[in-house]
Amino acid sequence: MGRAAVIGDGAWGTALALCLHRNGHAVTVWGPDAETIRETRVSRENRRFLPTVVLPSEIEWTAEPAAALAGARIVVFAVPSRFAASVLARMRAAGAADAVWVSVTKGLDPEHNRTMTAMMTAALGGGVRVAAMSGPSFAEEVARGGPTAVVAASAEPGVAEEVQRWFAQAAFRVYTSDDVLGVELGGVLKNVVAIAAGACDGLGLGENAKAALVTRGLAEMMRMGVALGARAETFAGLSGVGDLMLTCYGRASRNRTLGERLGRGEPAATLLAGATPTVEGAVNCRRVAELARTHGVEMPIAEAVRDVLDGALTCGEAVERLLRREPKPEHEPARAASGQGLKGTHR
Numbered sequence: 001m002g003r004a005a006v007i008g009d010g011a012w013g014t015a016l017a018l019c020l021h022r023n024g025h026a027v028t029v030w031g032p033d034a035e036t037i038r039e040t041r042v043s044r045e046n047r048r049f050l051p052t053v054v055l056p057s058e059i060e061w062t063a064e065p066a067a068a069l070a071g072a073r074i075v076v077f078a079v080p081s082r083f084a085a086s087v088l089a090r091m092r093a094a095g096a097a098d099a100v101w102v103s104v105t106k107g108l109d110p111e112h113n114r115t116m117t118a119m120m121t122a123a124l125g126g127g128v129r130v131a132a133m134s135g136p137s138f139a140e141e142v143a144r145g146g147p148t149a150v151v152a153a154s155a156e157p158g159v160a161e162e163v164q165r166w167f168a169q170a171a172f173r174v175y176t177s178d179d180v181l182g183v184e185l186g187g188v189l190k191n192v193v194a195i196a197a198g199a200c201d202g203l204g205l206g207e208n209a210k211a212a213l214v215t216r217g218l219a220e221m222m223r224m225g226v227a228l229g230a231r232a233e234t235f236a237g238l239s240g241v242g243d244l245m246l247t248c249y250g251r252a253s254r255n256r257t258l259g260e261r262l263g264r265g266e267p268a269a270t271l272l273a274g275a276t277p278t279v280e281g282a283v284n285c286r287r288v289a290e291l292a293r294t295h296g297v298e299m300p301i302a303e304a305v306r307d308v309l310d311g312a313l314t315c316g317e318a319v320e321r322l323l324r325r326e327p328k329p330e331h332e333p334a335r336a337a338s339g340q341g342l343k344g345t346h347r
Contacts, residue, residue, distance in 0.1 A: 001025055003071045004166065005099070006127050007091060008078030009061070010277055011049040011139035012104060014058045016076050017059055018143050019172050028060040030068035032087070037063045041260065049277060053143045054204065065094035074166050075099045077120065080278035081107025084116065088123035097125060102152070102163055103132045104185030107280045108287045115184040117154075129156055131163045134187040135238035136246035138253075143171065148172040151238045153183035182234030185225045190244040191281030192302045193217030194255035197248035199308070201256070202263020213301065214248050220299045224288070227297045230250050255281040262308060263315045272309070282309055301326060 001024040006017045009031030027200045031037045040046050041061040041212065044054060062068050069075065075096055084105060114122070117130040120326035135150030144149050152163040152174050160176040168174040172321040177183055196217065200210040221244070222235045234240055247253045258279050263269055272282055285301045289306045292299040313321070 002073040002166075003028075004074045004076065005030065005072035006069045006076045006078060007068065007087065007177055008041065008076075008080075008105075009046065009049070010078060010080075011046070011143075013076065013078030014046045014050045014053070014055070015143040016078060016104065016167075017140040018053075018055070019167055019169070020076075021056055021059055023166065023169055026058070026060075028068045028070075028072070028279075030062055030065060032063065032083075034063040036062045037290055049141060050306065052113070053140070057183060057232060061293075065090050069094050069096035069099070070342050072099045074095050074163070075101045076168065077103045077105060077116065079105060081105055081116065081280060081304065082278065082283055084109070084119060084328075085111065085123070089121060092124050095137055097128055100129045100162055103130070103184070104134070104331055105280075106134060106184075106191060107284050108188055110283075111194055112288070113287050113291055115181065115188075117180055117184060129159050130180075131159050132184045132187075132245060133163060133167070133174070134183050136242040138246065138250060139333030140252065147171050149242075151175045151177050152181055153177040153180040153239075155180050163315050177234065177237075177239075178230045180233045181228065182225050183239040184228055185228065186192075186235055186237075186239035186243060188280070188289065189221040189224060189288060189302070190240070190247050191255045191279075192219075192285045193221065193244060194247035194253055194306050195259035195262070195279075195280075195281045195285070195305050195309075196301050197319070198256035198259020198261075199263035200201070200259075202260040202265075202288065203319065204263075205319070210248070214244065217248075218244055220297075220301055221294075224295075224297050224299060226291060227295045228291070252278075254279045258282060259305075265315075268309045268311055269306060281305070285309060309333060 003026045004020045006013045006029045017029050020027045056308040106115045109119045109151050120130050130156035133152045137148050152160045154160040164174040285306045288302045
């Protein structure tokens with residue numbers, strides 16, 4: 001048992017704080033808005049992001065980085081990718097370099113297209129120990145103690161196992177991996193595919209179409225991962241196909257829901273303007289398409305999602321474009337990493 005800090009008071013950060021608390025750890029959650037933090041502390045309920053879930057009085061809540069990080073042996077980073085740089089800068093000034101830092105954010109660095117673990121290493125210093133944890137895990141189900149399995153990954157010996165020990169319990173099974181790049185990319189890429197899967201629902205295309213879309217989306221994920229230096233088998237695991245299934249079919253998926261509303265004809269600009277909490281697939285689809293172009297990876301589904309969100313295509317036009325593509329073999333030889341990989345990535 002030890003002291004843990006959770007950086008980010010959204011639904012996922014709150015759920016993981018509860019998970020750590022159940023294992024007997026002392027937990028402090030940091031959030032950026034002092035008034036919201038005060039309300040959560042007093043009401044024992046995260047009314048904005050995880051309503052109706054009762055929060056134990058032992059979990060502490062603060063808007064002060066130094067108070068959150070004081071004495072922490074593990075720091076869980078649960079901040080949306082678009083806010084990550086500014087929050088990491090605040091955390092670096094507050095210390096906790098000796099802790100293990102675990103990213104649970106399924107996004108990319110908005111400025112440099114790095115993974116979150118690479119971003120944390122750059123922001124906090126090369127000596128920091130970092131890991132990523134990902135998998136099929138809706139926050140409310142984890143918060144209520146529903147059975148869940150995820151994977152913790154780190155390139156540094158023993159770090160993934162340390163994260164496993166902090167979190168693992170009967171209802172929260174944690175596997176380990178050393179393919180941190182594959183685990184992080186799975187979390188990023190599946191959100192983009194889920195928007196397309198939701199559009200299938202909104203357009204009423206049927207289950208055949210959605211199954212084909214999700215399967216070809218997985219092929220895109222694997223192509224991108226292998227091209228950047230990840231292992232193909234990682235995408236057949238919890239952080240790949242597992243998370244993809246949940247996000248594409250789960251009714252609580254924000255990315256799938258956004259796609260469904262797009263498919264029904266709601267304007268992308270209107271939907272994105274009111275997107276709270278963050279829909280990471282919408283935030284990251286342009287970065288994914290840019291990576292595909294840079295590394296010569298074919299990702300027609302991701303490109304279609306980008307064009308719909310940019311207003312260049314309707315969902316119906318995107319479907320027509322995908323269906324008009326030249327027929328090809330289902331399986332093509334995977335292209336190995338070019339040697340560059342993803343800038344600054346630790347894998």
